[in-house]
Amino acid sequence: MMSEALRIAETFPGYSREDWAAMVEKALKGQPISRLTTKTVDGTEISPIFERAVGKAPLAMRPQDTTWAVCQRMDHPDAAKANDQVLNDLMNGVNMISIAFAGSAAARGFGLAAEKDVLAKALNEVLMDLIAFRLEAGAAGDAAAKAFSDVVADKGADAASVKVSFGLDPIGCFASTGALPADWAATLVSTIKDLKAKGFKGPFITVDARPYHDAGATDAQELGAVLATIVAYWRALEDAGFEASEALGMIDVVLCVEADQFASLAKMRAMRHLWALLLESAGVDFLPLTIHAESSWAMMTRLDPYVNILRETTACFAAGVGGADSVCIVPHTIALGLPTSHDRRISRNLQTMLLEESNLYRVTDPAAGSGYVESLTEETGSIAWALFQQVEKAGGAVEALKKGLLVDAIAKSNEVRGKLVATRRAALTGASAFPNIDEKDVEVEAVAPIALAVPAAGESCTPLKAMRVSEPYEALRAAAKAAGNPPIFFANMGRIADFTARATWTKNFFEAGGIRSLSDKGYNEAAEAVADFKASGASIAAIVGPDGLYEEKGADFAKALKEAGAKMVYIAGRPKDIMEALSAAGVDSFAFESCDVLAELIKIHDVLGIAPVAKAEA
Template sequence: MPAAPDDVVSDLPLAADFAPATADDWRKLVDSVLKGAPFETLIAKTYDGLAIEPIHARAKGAHAIASRAAAAPWQVMQRIDHPDAAQANAQALHDLDNGATGLTLVFADAIGARGFGLPPTAEAVAKALDGVLLDAGISIELEMGPQSRAIALRIADDIRTKGADPAACDIRFGLDPLGACAASGSSVSPWSDIAPAVAETAKKLAAVGFHGPFLAADGRVIHDAGGSEAQELAFVLASLVAYLRALESAGIDLDDARGMIHARLAADADQFLTLAKFRALRLSWARIEQACGLAPKPLFIAAETAWRMLTRYDPYVNMLRATISAFSAGLGGADSVCVLPHTLVLGLPDAFARRIARNTQLILIEESNLAKVADPAAGSGGIEALTRQLCEAAWRQFQDIEKAGGAFAALTQNLIQRDVVATRAAREANVAKRRDVLTGASEFPNLHEKPAAVLDAIPHAPEPCGDATITFDALAPMRLAAAFEQLRDRSNDWLKATGARPTIFLATLGTAADFTARATFARSFFETGGIEAVDFAPALPPNAPPHPDPLPNGEREKSAAATQTAIAAAFKASGAQLVCLCSSDQVYADQGAAAARTLHAAGARHIYLAGRPGKLEAALRSAGVQDFIFAGVDALAMLNDAWQRLEQR
């Protein structure tokens, strides 16, 4: 059969056969699903109070926001943080041979050291980079701590001694005194002394041929401490401006000065917020350039996947979090991305964890071709709206910091810390209530998981950098899962001491259709706290009718009594001290109070019920039910209370 002519294929009507969909059409469909519930229930809010609407029209007049060249991939940075410089060198060479295009050298006293890192010496760097051709297109990023100025100059001298051309080296030196002060809550000098010193270091590096950037405005310190997207952006903007002023005061032309600084943002598993955050930084920076009378020029933005989202338990889920984070940063226009290995919370990652971190990016770039399109989110109504809102919120906070005298002054006044602490508290409250879900930690735990392997390495202890003359509140890093992990740690200690984990007996009433949903909820609820659930499966008579039970009242009462007797016997055999009743509201109305009395008489020390009690609460409490678990309850408080009861045995 001959092929159809091209014009036949091109003239197929396809979408023309469908009537155009309007916003009103979508709204009608949504309202039909809501069944009377207000439309506003679908509007989500960020921690900055920004509204995320469920439906958006296509953005008009939008244009791409990008800095990378057309179809150019971002730099695949691999973290080098082994305390032994020789081992770090072996890792670096292996990473470069297997797809990494850059190395992030993390020193022991850096913001992102996470307990490890290279010794802060030029000798350690020289050994770690032995065999790395620095002037052959390899990107190097330095993450240094309070002593960074002296180390940066010594590293530069060593590179020149080896014969590498500084102008051909792609090195981001990462000088960041503001970030170091924010993380430590202290400074050995006032900003009036720090600013000229760091600017002079940048001038010296530029004078010998390095093109930079030399200074880093690092938002991770805000993100690590639990801050919001706008708070992170505001701090980065304030740091960029502070460094720009310092360089200009040192006699450097503004056009040259802006090329000496770059930014770093955390990328987390909130896909759309992360994507919008990177786009918002570019737009906000362009506004600063405009205020300075400069023509727009791309700001180099580095990304690192977020520390606070990582979990110690079920660490393999961290791979998925890292994938979404790298995806979002890459599409948001990051110039470089560093993926934290999934086992970093457990210790120094081994070769497998490092390989996964590296290949996560390579798959996104080489197989998924994500870098082929510049700013694919441009024109998306939802992303454009979120980007705009973030720009506005971050700019207001940036102005507040400027009114306080700049980033350093705002830190000494605890202005920045106050807002971050409030956001952190809100996050922790939502994690405790499992509104912000952490798979494997606060939901769907695996109490029988095998620990992941990490390297046996001794961390390098950072050296003191002098006595602080100025102190203020430190922005301490946190992890969202830490409180639930502490409960799991208690469970592990219990297991080591007794040979078994503490248990809770799930008293399931009625048929599987009645209890399965709430029994599953209860199992996940208690096992996130390390309390293992023991099931009771009621033995139903052959050919038992489905619920509701059509048996005569007398027969139904006999059946319920027999079930309660069986539950009491199973509870005693389980050895558990705690009980959770699991079933439907209708079964609770028929059997809940009687089952609670039976279990209380059988020795249950504390009885929970899965579900909201509603009108039954008074009757259930009088029968012995003490607590109710349901979606939105403070799970962390409930689990801590359960542990106190268990430890009072």
């Protein structure tokens, strides 16, 4: 019998949607609830309130009560050190190894040579039939597949018992490098037939979403590109004589998950829907799809990299409850260089905690029935399917890349995302928000990065450029650091209680660009502020205080600071009624919520003569 104390549902009165809307509008002081509606970069509207979705059953994902495979990258270029990596990982909870090969986009500038002797050394003492493997070789896919199969044979392992995704993906490599061999399909089929003859069961082909995601594709664009690439490989295999069910069974998918929990969760679920729709449309009996999820490289920051651990935790959660068959968490320092064993341990243990302590795998599709998630899943899938149809009309994935269809679509998305990042509506903790300009350097392995390998081109396209979202802020911070973090003087107005909140916000604003804020002192008169400004050594100033004091003394402060030699004078805030008067008194610009922060910081760098520094990427 249920305890009376647990009858929670009976404790609270029921509220209708109208009731909730009325309460929200009251909190908004009469403004409509629609004011809280937001849009994704894809253009999908996100309502502030969703009702429960009716008639939505959980999706078929992993087998019930089955954990996802915990995957870790093996990417040290030194085979002996790579072997140390993998043995340590396998002793501490990992049951899948992703072997990154030098020159592939997925290796992020590191990785092993695609050679038998190198791979044999890296896999020394590894029992090949007890764990799973993923190969990520880019242009060296065929060589890596042969090297791996040779190592399996030399170890005396039964190829049929080795769980390995060979990761062949010439179209994904085409998207990353802009080059595609003329005989890619024939080579792909030949390699698969050779591997099958040796007893391997595959999957042999990986449709990799990372080239699109890393270039700035939206979730729907990522899925649309994946669908189109699946069909391109399917056609190539059918042309070579494989039946549809056999061909599709050779393919798996890699999707990126990021810090937007619900978007990543919806993307994972939408991929399942799209796969089922694709099979149904083609009249093929249902086959399960294997999805490997990897935490987004594009979301990683070089600045305050420990925040990446929080981002990755959210991403891993989304992947796990979204039904990923395997998950790889890229170490939090990957944007700085080759991660250390300590960094790898953190990414490994993150999954262990979510599996063993949080037991996330025990509930199949927990998001089923959520009005928000179901709606986002459907919208993401619909936009992805529409893009897939556009790609098909253009002649398929290869032709769409050659014609620039996908490049152009992603460029438009980057324009939208760029505005969100520039205005900090999409805040990046540690980079654009809550920066620490005195943070200490983080240790990474002393290994020089390896260039991306480009295959011999029979076909060419504009390659998708991989970029991390935080790069614009990182460039400014690096330049300012090299220049000694030039200061901006804060002419705070009034008492501490008058300016502290706004001064804290303004400090974050300027330090996002590496401009150090000076003075936490309040001033009642402009002359006092000017005296300290002259003594500070700063050449620019910000007036910080409440709007009431701006109206009373703002013009006097601005005029006095200008006359004292300030190259630029800012006002923290946006006092609309007096902005024109303040500008006439000498205010050059206003720092306020949702303004173009990047543009303002670039302007300051120009005024201060801060020279850009060369890009430093792993």
